[in-house]
Amino acid sequence: MWTCSRCGRTFKKQNQAHYCGNPPETIAEYIALQPEETQPFLQQVYHVLRTALPEAQERISWGMPTFWDQRNLIHFAANKRHIGLYAGDAAVAAFASRLAPYKANKGAIQIPYQEPLPLELISQIAAFAAFHGS
Numbered sequence: 001m002w003t004c005s006r007c008g009r010t011f012k013k014q015n016q017a018h019y020c021g022n023p024p025e026t027i028a029e030y031i032a033l034q035p036e037e038t039q040p041f042l043q044q045v046y047h048v049l050r051t052a053l054p055e056a057q058e059r060i061s062w063g064m065p066t067f068w069d070q071r072n073l074i075h076f077a078a079n080k081r082h083i084g085l086y087a088g089d090a091a092v093a094a095f096a097s098r099l100a101p102y103k104a105n106k107g108a109i110q111i112p113y114q115e116p117l118p119l120e121l122i123s124q125i126a127a128f129a130a131f132h133g134s
Contacts, residue, residue, distance in 0.1 A: 027065040052126040
């Protein structure tokens with residue numbers, strides 16, 4: 001068991017990622033709470049998803065920025081070494097050949113910070129997720 005020295009919450013994993021206090025209520029707030037060096041990556045992903053999914057509502061779901069339209073379409077999140085994009089199993093399978101440079105499984109795609117963001121691919125995955133579901 002591990003206890004966060006800032007908020008006092010106890011977790012099973014050492015240094016468990018969490019929010020001290022209340023979780024963010026908006027995507028902008030989520031991004032602002034992330035480390036400064038990851039914010040530009042998150043802003044780029046947010047902009048691409050907002051453009052690809054203009055009718056979708058913005059939410060925080062499962063603690064992550066989410067685009068929603070009758071269901072969760074796609075999530076994204078900052079992780080220690082990568083941006084996580086969560087588009088569902090069908091999207092990962094449909095784009096498997098183009099996702100070969102990245103770790104991808106169970107509907108999750110990991111894009112390392114040291115790699116250029118594949119913004120066009122992210123846009124296409126978002127459109128697929130909106131049309132086909134996860």
